Amino acid sequence: MMTENRFVSPDMNEAxxxxxxxxxxxxxxxxxxxxx
Known part of the structure; x- marks a missing residue:
């Protein structure tokens, strides 16, 4: 996933x-x- 995206939530990063x-x-x- 992208390293910087102001729309990415912590849950999305964990998923x-x-x-x-x-x-x-x-x-x-x-x-x-x-x-x-």
Whole structure:
């Protein structure tokens, strides 16, 4: 995500971090099985 954007909320930055770190994918795979 962009490093500077006055419209980006802290929640949006956290969501971007969770997606790029793979935490969202890992949680989904735990719930439903392999997705990769």
């Amino acid at each position: 971007d971090r969770l997606i790029t770190s793979g935490e969202v994918l890992n949680a989904a795979e735990e719930a439903v099985g392999g997705l990769r």
